[in-house]
Amino acid sequence: MLSLKKYLTEGLLQFTILLSLIGVRVDVDTYLTSQLPPLREIILGPSSAYTQTQFHNLRNTLDGYGIHPKSIDLDNYFTARRLLSQVRALDRFQVPTTEVNAWLVHRDPEGSVSGTQPSSGLALESSSGLQDVTGPDNGVRESETEQGFSEDLEDLGAVAPPVSGDLTKEDIDLIDILWRQDIDLGAGREVFDYSHRQKEQDVDKELRDGGEQADTWAGEGAEALARDLLVDGETGESFPAQFPANVASITEAVPSESEPPALQNSLLSPLLTGTESPFDLEQQWQDLMSIMEMQAMEVNTSASEILYNAPPGDPLSTNYSLAPNTPINQNVSLHQASLGGCSQDFSLFSPEVENLPVANSSTLLPLVPSNSTSLNSTFSSTNLAGLFFPPQLNGTANDTAGPELPDPLGGLLDEAMLDEISLMDLAIEEGFNPVQASQLEEEFDSDSGLSLDSSHSPSSLSSSEGSSSSSSSSSSSSSASSSASSSFSEEGAVGYSSDSETLDLEEAEGAVGYQPEYSKFCRMSYQDPSQLSCLPYLEHVGHNHTYNMAPSALDSADLPPPSTLKKGSKEKQADFLDKQMSRDEHRARAMKIPFTNDKIINLPVEEFNELLSKYQLSEAQLSLIRDIRRRGKNKMAAQNCRKRKLDTILNLERDVEDLQRDKARLLREKVEFLRSLRQMKQKVQSLYQEVFGRLRDENGRPYSPSQYALQYAGDGSVLLIPRTMADQQARRQERKPKDRRK
DNA sequence: ATTGGCTGTCATATT
DNA sequence: TTAATATGACAGCCA
Numbered sequence: 003m004l005s006l007k008k009y010l011t012e013g014l015l016q017f018t019i020l021l022s023l024i025g026v027r028v029d030v031d032t033y034l035t036s037q038l039p040p041l042r043e044i045i046l047g048p049s050s051a052y053t054q055t056q057f058h059n060l061r062n063t064l065d066g067y068g069i070h071p072k073s074i075d076l077d078n079y080f081t082a083r084r085l086l087s088q089v090r091a092l093d094r095f096q097v098p099t100t101e102v103n104a105w106l107v108h109r110d111p112e113g114s115v116s117g118t119q120p121s122s123g124l125a126l127e128s129s130s131g132l133q134d135v136t137g138p139d140n141g142v143r144e145s146e147t148e149q150g151f152s153e154d155l156e157d158l159g160a161v162a163p164p165v166s167g168d169l170t171k172e173d174i175d176l177i178d179i180l181w182r183q184d185i186d187l188g189a190g191r192e193v194f195d196y197s198h199r200q201k202e203q204d205v206d207k208e209l210r211d212g213g214e215q216a217d218t219w220a221g222e223g224a225e226a227l228a229r230d231l232l233v234d235g236e237t238g239e240s241f242p243a244q245f246p247a248n249v250a251s252i253t254e255a256v257p258s259e260s261e262p263p264a265l266q267n268s269l270l271s272p273l274l275t276g277t278e279s280p281f282d283l284e285q286q287w288q289d290l291m292s293i294m295e296m297q298a299m300e301v302n303t304s305a306s307e308i309l310y311n312a313p314p315g316d317p318l319s320t321n322y323s324l325a326p327n328t329p330i331n332q333n334v335s336l337h338q339a340s341l342g343g344c345s346q347d348f349s350l351f352s353p354e355v356e357n358l359p360v361a362n363s364s365t366l367l368p369l370v371p372s373n374s375t376s377l378n379s380t381f382s383s384t385n386l387a388g389l390f391f392p393p394q395l396n397g398t399a400n401d402t403a404g405p406e407l408p409d410p411l412g413g414l415l416d417e418a419m420l421d422e423i424s425l426m427d428l429a430i431e432e433g434f435n436p437v438q439a440s441q442l443e444e445e446f447d448s449d450s451g452l453s454l455d456s457s458h459s460p461s462s463l464s465s466s467e468g469s470s471s472s473s474s475s476s477s478s479s480s481s482a483s484s485s486a487s488s489s490f491s492e493e494g495a496v497g498y499s500s501d502s503e504t505l506d507l508e509e510a511e512g513a514v515g516y517q518p519e520y521s522k523f524c525r526m527s528y529q530d531p532s533q534l535s536c537l538p539y540l541e542h543v544g545h546n547h548t549y550n551m552a553p554s555a556l557d558s559a560d561l562p563p564p565s566t567l568k569k570g571s572k573e574k575q576a577d578f579l580d581k582q583m584s585r586d587e588h589r590a591r592a593m594k595i596p597f598t599n600d601k602i603i604n605l606p607v608e609e610f611n612e613l614l615s616k617y618q619l620s621e622a623q624l625s626l627i628r629d630i631r632r633r634g635k636n637k638m639a640a641q642n643c644r645k646r647k648l649d650t651i652l653n654l655e656r657d658v659e660d661l662q663r664d665k666a667r668l669l670r671e672k673v674e675f676l677r678s679l680r681q682m683k684q685k686v687q688s689l690y691q692e693v694f695g696r697l698r699d700e701n702g703r704p705y706s707p708s709q710y711a712l713q714y715a716g717d718g719s720v721l722l723i724p725r726t727m728a729d730q731q732a733r734r735q736e737r738k739p740k741d742r743r744k
Numbered sequence: 745a746t747t748g749g750c751t752g753t754c755a756t757a758t759t
Numbered sequence: 760t761t762a763a764t765a766t767g768a769c770a771g772c773c774a
Binding site for chain 3 (some may be wrong): 636
């Protein structure tokens with residue numbers, strides 16, 4: 003047995019190779035540990051490709067004990083672990099849930115928001131959110147949205163009675179969300195995640211079912227994605243989707259942020275802080291590219307090409323598909339339960355969405371004249387904010403509302419997203435080859451790593467490993483081997499013992515060199531067919547290469563003429579017995595060895611010596627017998643070795659694919675998350691504005707946004723407080739996160 | 745005639 | 760030390 007050291011070394015090597023293959027040069031776990039521990043497991047743990055390393059590592063762990071390295075159980079073990087990890091992975095990506103627990107805000111007669119009551123869990127329905135977002139005017143919205151919310155609430159079983167007053171309960175809820183954002187965002191991640199996964203599954207289904215749809219969303223998704231990418235990974239700030247996948251536009255957009263602080267710092271700014279740097283944008287861009295890759299993969303087009311060849315004008319919309327979005331609505335319940343639906347809506351409404359007013363969109367206008375018209379039309383919310391809060395006060399507004407709202411979001415984006423983005427950078431460079439993409443697509447049916455892996459890799463791989471060597475195992479451990487196939491299979495513990503399933507699996511997998519192998523193996527003739535030839539696993543061990551008896555078989559007088567070597571396989575089969583004999587068999591026959599080569603090779607030492615002792619053999623005969631035994635064992639060893647090697651490669655390949663899938667999934671999830679987040683922010687902003695705009699002082703006059711702001715307290719209360727106060731509090735609260743970042 | 749894949753064999757290392 | 764096994768390298772065969 004190999005030493006632990008060797009295995010560790012090997013494992014590290016393999017790991018490195020694997021990482022390099024997938025282009026991972028990032029400390030994935032740094033990012034994942036908190037939210038996605040499974041990736042590491044996927045890489046290091048369950049992979050059967052690392053069986054050796056795994057085994058030894060595992061032997062140091064409780065789990066690994068008691069499993070023989072060559073035992074089939076080991077494969078099962080790894081399979082189980084892999085599956086388990088995949089299952090675990092399902093809930094690992096903890097995107098802040100889109101489900102928001104909202105608290106109703108009571109508006110007192112004076113019109114100031116003073117008190118609140120916990121009322122319901124509000125799921126931001128994407129559809130409504132979308133409408134809000136996409137609607138011509140964001141600020142004051144149509145009732146459809148509200149209805150959507152109501153339905154959602156009802157579905158959730160948390161229907162809050164309509165609140166008296168101008169504000170609908172949804173609005174109030176959203177307002178409440180605003181100040182409870184940090185709490186809520188952190189709370190419901192699992193739900194969100196789950197919804198996302200469901201979406202993915204749906205998406206995958208969609209992919210499978212209708213390729214046409216893929217094209218459909220390709221456009222929409224592209225736009226949506228473009229928008230997504232405009233979201234600052236750190237702050238979560240959304241940018242207008244204006245830039246059509248044009249890097250130049252992105253870079254241009256950057257400076258714009260520094261432009262009019264007015265809008266940035268307006269009431270909206272808290273939500274959408276304009277702190278991004280060009281770097282972030284580039285990362286987002288890379289993100290986009292990588293995502294596009296993923297999407298392309300899914301869509302099963304030679305996407306990568308298209309993506310990169312896409313004309314700058316409309317690259318994303320045409321080539322880039324956000325597959326996941328559309329299918330989502332299929333799952334109604336989940337949809338309702340979480341904001342996941344947002345994505346769907348986005349895709350559906352992507353055209354409009356692109357025009358959505360986002361905090362900084364106005365700043366982009368000058369830079370992106372072509373798109374400016376659409377922006378202007380949809381800019382209402384932004385403009386509203388600007389109107390509400392004069393520039394000079396915007397900064398304060400940012401501080402006021404910002405700390406509580408944007409920070410949680412920004413934090414999420416900051417920590418998780420940036421890392422993820424770095425991951426995604428890799429995707430760009432990595433590039434999926436079409437073949438892989440297609441394969442992935444096939445396997446993508448059930449996106450969740452679970453089904454994928456369960457479908458084939460671990461089990462098949464592991465089992466395949468054992469396929470060829472049953473013969474060797476039988477030979478070596480042959481105390482019982484002489485008898486039946488069953489005994490062989492059981493003994494298969496040695497090396498690569500296998501069961502018949504192995505063959506099927508391998509064939510099914512289309513393992514490169516295996517099938518031919520089998521065919522050839524079948525031709526192999528053992529002198530003792532009763533023992534070995536009948537056994538499938540043994541059959542493929544023996545190779546009857548006609549060249550075996552070719553010129554090299556000098557010692558054998560019965561060698562067929564060379565001419566026969568070149569004849570067809572049919573003719574070979576005709577002379578099966580003679581021609582199937584290996585060189586050593588011929589030699590043995592020539593030397594009149596009284597027993598079969600199979601025995602010579604496969605008998606355990608004891609029996610072998612016993613056998614030798616029964617006969618009076620010359621030195622030459624003994625020498626030949628030993629050589630035959632040595633060669634025979636080595637032959638099987640070589641076969642095992644090759645099979646192992648191949649299996650390792652295949653496993654690595656599969657692991658790479660799995661990782662790529664995971665990466666794609668994570669990227670999709672990220673996109674979804676960002677989208678949802680952005681929508682929520684927009685919603686909250688607009689509602690904030692709406693609520694604020696409806697507040698009236700004792701004289702029935704609206705409060706000046708420059709002088710007052712809504713302050714959300716942790717206890718659920720909403721206060722209308724002077725800006726100065728709000729600023730102070732905001733700064734106080736902002737410090738912590740910032741320090742933490744640095 | 746060349747080439748790549750498959751196989752067997754040898755030498756050697758490891759267990 | 761011996762036997763078994765693993766593996767790199769090489770050569771032959773074949774399509």
